[in-house]
Amino acid sequence: MSSxxxxxxxxxxxxxxxxxxxxxIAFGTYDGALGxxxxxxxxxxxxxxxxEPENTVFELITKQVGTFIGPDARRLxxxxxxxxxxxxxxxxxxxxxxxLSLATAFARTxxxxxxxxxxxxxxxxxxxxxxxxxxRALRAVGNALSANPVCVVVPCHRVLRQDGGxxxxxxxxxxxxxxxxxxxxxxxxx
Numbered sequence: 001m002s003s004x005x006x007x008x009x010x011x012x013x014x015x016x017x018x019x020x021x022x023x024x025i026a027f028g029t030y031d032g033a034l035g036x037x038x039x040x041x042x043x044x045x046x047x048x049x050x051x052e053p054e055n056t057v058f059e060l061i062t063k064q065v066g067t068f069i070g071p072d073a074r075r076l077x078x079x080x081x082x083x084x085x086x087x088x089x090x091x092x093x094x095x096x097x098x099x100l101s102l103a104t105a106f107a108r109t110x111x112x113x114x115x116x117x118x119x120x121x122x123x124x125x126x127x128x129x130x131x132x133x134x135x136r137a138l139r140a141v142g143n144a145l146s147a148n149p150v151c152v153v154v155p156c157h158r159v160l161r162q163d164g165g166x167x168x169x170x171x172x173x174x175x176x177x178x179x180x181x182x183x184x185x186x187x188x189x190x
Contacts, residue, residue: 025061026072029054030080033087033182034175037151041075042066045097049079049150051171060149065101083152089186092119094153107144114145117158120187122180124162146170152179 026041030049038057040048047065050057061069078096085091098115100108113131117123125142129135145156146168157179161167169176 022072022074023070024066024068025070026075027058027061027069028071028073028076030083032083034171034178037083039076039079040065040069041072041079041096042099042101044099044101046079046094046150046153047099047101049083049153051151051175060102065099079153086152087182089182089189092186096153098150098154100150100154102149103144103147106140107147110141110144111148111150111154111156114148114156114159115154117155119155120183122158122160124160125167126162128159142167155179158183 024043025047026039028039030037030039034051038048038050038052038054039046040057040061042065048057048061058069082091082094082096086094100111103111109132110128113128125138125145126135128145129137129141132141134140145159148154148156148170151157151170157169157176159167166173166176
């Protein structure tokens with residue numbers, strides 16, 4: 001979807017869209033190593049960095065975060081630059097704050113623990129379950145990670161199954177492996 005198409009989508013679907021007025025939620029895309037990702041930034045931080053289709057993310061944000069949504073390069077470009085730096089192996093920690101408004105309360109707890117997993121390392125579903133005090137809630141932990149609305153920035157790709165298998169990932173297993181490879185190469189070169 002081009003920026004003109006996105007602008008048209010926003011004009012038609014958001015009753016509060018005002019064009020020149022900065023939106024409450026900046027909405028756009030990022031084209032990178034894993035293809036197109038949908039980005040959204042609220043006043044609190046990155047609310048979406050998603051592999052889902054643009055209209056799906058737009059609808060979720062409209063229902064759960066706010067309706068004054070539009071393009072705003074001033075707020076989206078810093079996230080795009082950080083993603084570029086991450087994919088090139090130059091960035092280990094995202095500075096942009098995260099807004100987990102699209103996650104359930106349980107998922108927020110899981111994702112917050114996931115954010116503490118260091119760059120270039122992995123953990124397991126079981127370890128995350130232990131950290132949140134729910135050691136037997138492995139399926140729920142896995143579901144929370146699979147529904148991560150802020151992929152890459154919140155590194156759910158660093159969580160593996162106990163047997164070392166990759167498990168599910170919102171962008172697919174190949175995307176998860178790519179992210180782990182980026183971190184492994186960058187860690188080895190330092």
